[in-house]
Amino acid sequence: MAAKAGMIIQRVVLNSRPGKNGVPVAENFRLEQSTIPDTVQEGQVRVRTLYLSVDPYMRCRMNEDTGSDYLLPWQLSEVADGGGIGVVEESKHHNFAKGDIVTSFNWPWQTVAILDGSLLQKVVPELVNGRLSYFLGAAGLTGLTALLGIREKGHVTVGANQTMVVSGAAGACGSLAGQIGRLEGCSRVVGIAGTDEKCSILVSEMGFDAAINYKTGNVAQQLRELCPGGVDVYFDNVGGDISDTVISQMNQNSHIILCGQISQYNKDVPYPPPLPPGTEKIQKERNITRERFLVLNYMDKQEASILQLCQWIQEGKLKVRETVVEGLANIGAAFQSMMNGGNIGKQIVLVSK
Numbered sequence: 001m002a003a004k005a006g007m008i009i010q011r012v013v014l015n016s017r018p019g020k021n022g023v024p025v026a027e028n029f030r031l032e033q034s035t036i037p038d039t040v041q042e043g044q045v046r047v048r049t050l051y052l053s054v055d056p057y058m059r060c061r062m063n064e065d066t067g068s069d070y071l072l073p074w075q076l077s078e079v080a081d082g083g084g085i086g087v088v089e090e091s092k093h094h095n096f097a098k099g100d101i102v103t104s105f106n107w108p109w110q111t112v113a114i115l116d117g118s119l120l121q122k123v124v125p126e127l128v129n130g131r132l133s134y135f136l137g138a139a140g141l142t143g144l145t146a147l148l149g150i151r152e153k154g155h156v157t158v159g160a161n162q163t164m165v166v167s168g169a170a171g172a173c174g175s176l177a178g179q180i181g182r183l184e185g186c187s188r189v190v191g192i193a194g195t196d197e198k199c200s201i202l203v204s205e206m207g208f209d210a211a212i213n214y215k216t217g218n219v220a221q222q223l224r225e226l227c228p229g230g231v232d233v234y235f236d237n238v239g240g241d242i243s244d245t246v247i248s249q250m251n252q253n254s255h256i257i258l259c260g261q262i263s264q265y266n267k268d269v270p271y272p273p274p275l276p277p278g279t280e281k282i283q284k285e286r287n288i289t290r291e292r293f294l295v296l297n298y299m300d301k302q303e304a305s306i307l308q309l310c311q312w313i314q315e316g317k318l319k320v321r322e323t324v325v326e327g328l329a330n331i332g333a334a335f336q337s338m339m340n341g342g343n344i345g346k347q348i349v350l351v352s353k
């Protein structure tokens, strides 16, 4: 019997695992040619991928055991997936028509795919002035993480004269978190980032009051100078030494938004990693809250929060930066670069126009 022809597509599979304590590299992924069926079944849609998102949490998916019950490991030689957005080319699902723009948290890393309509959400391009990739960042999971992290765990109060510090400040979440902290009422916002260029963008474009280059500066000393009243809210993206330094300057009854701990992701430690004894002592003595935050636990607030983010974007109150890499073949390199701080704002891969 002759094999069915199918449509030829490109896809990216997991080629190898970096190991729990290893540094991920582009070669952990492999581009290959594959086929999808010619016909779309009832309830399915065929989509062409426009943009894919690469994110730090994917590092856990590269391990055989992700360490979390809500994350499934990627399998060797099977297609990887994550946040994606694309256009419907053919639909046999009642919610979607040809030309609709749709998104999913589990979009396969391939140029064209046949997906279950139930996995997809339709988006309204006008909400982001046609900048569709924003639905993977500022008007998507990243924006939700920054906004809901601050609202659920930050205890920010208008008029309370609070100082917020953001680590990983020039990354996707951090660059939004500092701006949202200000919009929600913080009177002073200070970022910590890894290059002078990032620090300069945070202050000149994103409205941070100041930024510290942790690779060249003395973080403890600069924090003391830049936050003379101490730190009331800490949006923590990185963990490790930077966080120990920030926590040591936090006020009584202050709050940590435990967003992520990227400096620990290539280490085989539990999440969230326990604080060193000295830092834990400070946290307890000063009654500093440090509760685990997971954006996926607040999806009932997704719709209203996305509308809020889109409104701020349209009003120019929320400045958005993206680092866009072109071509599905380069997604592994984009991931490697992002894990090394190579991006400013959200790391996006443009698959097709």
Ligand SMILES: NC(=O)c1ccc[n+]([C@@H]2O[C@H](COP(=O)([O-])OP(=O)(O)OC[C@H]3O[C@@H](n4cnc5c(N)ncnc54)[C@H](OP(=O)(O)O)[C@@H]3O)[C@@H](O)[C@H]2O)c1
Pocket: 055, 056, 057, 141, 142, 145, 167, 168, 169, 170, 171, 172, 173, 174, 192, 193, 194, 195, 198, 237, 238, 242, 258, 259, 260, 261, 262, 263, 264, 293, 294, 295, 296, 338, 339, 340, 341, 342, 343, 345, 346, 347
């Ligand atoms: N809780 C949730 O629901 C949730 C949702 C989404 C994301 N997250 C977490 O949020 C954090 C930020 O994610 P993102 O999407 O904004 O990622 P991102 O764009 O890659 O930003 C992370 C930033 O951290 C900095 N960084 C990387 N390694 C570092 C290290 N060893 N020490 C200090 N800084 C380091 C990077 O640049 P520089 O080093 O140059 O400053 C980079 O700008 C991650 O930890 C992620 O897992 C959590």
